Amino acid sequence: MAGRLEGKVAIITGSGQGIGRGIARRYAREGARLVIAEWKQHRAERVCGELAELGAEAIPVPTDISDRGDVGRMVEEAVKHFGTVDILVNNAQTFTPNVPFEEKTEEMWWVSLVTGPMATFRAMQAVYPVMKQAGEGRIVCFASLNGEVGQRLTVDYNASKEAIRSIVKTAAREWGPDGILVNAIAPGAASPVYEAWAARQPEMAAANLKTKPIQRMGDPEEDIGGVALFLASDDSRYLTGHTLFVDGGAWLGPSRERVKDDPETWKRPDRFRNASFD
Ligand SMILES: NC(=O)c1ccc[n+]([C@@H]2O[C@H](COP(=O)([O-])OP(=O)(O)OC[C@H]3O[C@@H](n4cnc5c(N)ncnc54)[C@H](O)[C@@H]3O)[C@@H](O)[C@H]2O)c1
Structure with missing residues (x-):
């Protein structure tokens, strides 16, 4: 059976590890041909090797997304x-x-802005003539619940992701x-950068998991890659401009505490004269 992205060409920035790698693997399993755009050469080559094992054609293209020429x-x-x-998957961020x-510092601001919205903007401008001529294209960008x-x-970082x-x-x-069609994913996934953060502050990581109705971190390939596949496939052909929060429901925020009612109380007429309903 043909894959859902059979023959399609996808550029994925920052695909040397984490979510970008997960998406590349997922797209490869669906028949896509891939450009692994990553500034760490050894990571890009390792991922291209993995993709070849999955039977996909993939090329590493050394890219620092903060550099307009790159x-x-x-x-x-x-x-x-x-x-x-x-x-085009605009995934990388420094x-x-x-x-x-x-x-x-202002330097931190520039790193966030140049590798976030500026890189996303530049990559989109660069790819636009190709997609316009083809009469179709899919762009998936990366936001964050932090923003x-x-x-x-x-x-x-928050400002860059909201931009x-x-x-x-x-x-x-x-x-x-x-x-x-252009959409964003705000993910929650166990990528290497998340794992490093969680190892440094395990208590915060445990508290973080509790904010999720689905109480685990997402898998880059299966959970985030699955939604990135949907956004690249024909199944999402009537969807554009959205941000999908793919984070196990963390975007809902904490639930306000409530005391469980006696199931019989709803039968009492005075139940509906409760002050909070006045
Ligand atoms: N992991 C999460 O839970 C989470 C949450 C919210 C948003 N995000 C977003 O998801 C995306 C991927 O995050 P991740 O967790 O997989 O991160 P990661 O650090 O594990 O992977 C990012 C990859 O991008 C590459 N990269 C970084 N700067 C680059 C540059 N200037 N040029 C080219 N490549 C560069 C890195 O080398 C790395 O391979 C980011 O946009 C991030 O902001 C992730």
């Missing part, structure tokens, strides 16, 4: 090697230290008529 070359290499680009608002809720200690959501909505509106 981003342009990433798309050029994809077109040169595979002839087109059907799917992280800065978690420190209070007042200690954030949505104003998480402490990551103000630069990406704004780019997604604007491009969805402008490029929908060209057949280009």
Whole structure:
């Protein structure tokens, strides 16, 4: 049986490990051809080796997404090697230290903004003519619940991720008529960067899991990759401009505590004259 992405060409930034690697593996299993755009050469080559074992064609393209020239070359290499680009996954982001608002430096801001919204914007501009000419294209960007809720200690990252959501909505509106669909994923996944954070602060990691109705971290390939596959496949052809929170329900926030009612109370008329209903 043909895969759901049979023959499609996908560029995935930051696909040398973590969520990007998981998406690359998932797309490979569905027949896609892949560009592994990653600044750590050894990671890119390792992933290309894994993808070859899955029977997929994949090329490593050394890319620092903070570099405008690299981003342009990433798309050029994809077109040169595979002839087109059907799917762009803007996954890479360089992280800065978690420190209070007042200690954030301008350098940290620039790293977050240049590798977040600026890289996403540049990659989208670079790929646009190819997708427009083809009359179709899929773009998947990466946001974060941190931005949505104003998480402490990551103000630069939060701002960069909310800017990406704004780019997604604007491009969805402008490029929908060209057949280009643009959506975002705000993930929660056990990637190496998450595992390192959780190992440094196990209590916080345990508390983090408790915020999720589905009380585990997502798997990069099966859980995040599955939704990234949906966003790249024909099944999502009427969906654009969204952010999907793929985080086990953490986006719902903590539930407000309630005392369980006696099931019989609803039968009492005075139940409905409760002060909170007045
Ligand atoms: N893991 C989570 O729970 C989580 C939560 C919210 C958002 N995200 C987002 O998901 C995406 C992937 O995160 P992850 O957890 O897999 O991270 P990760 O650090 O495990 O993997 C990121 C990959 O991107 C590469 N990379 C970093 N900077 C780069 C650059 N300038 N140029 C090219 N490659 C670069 C890294 O080398 C690495 O291979 C990011 O956009 C992140 O903000 C992740």
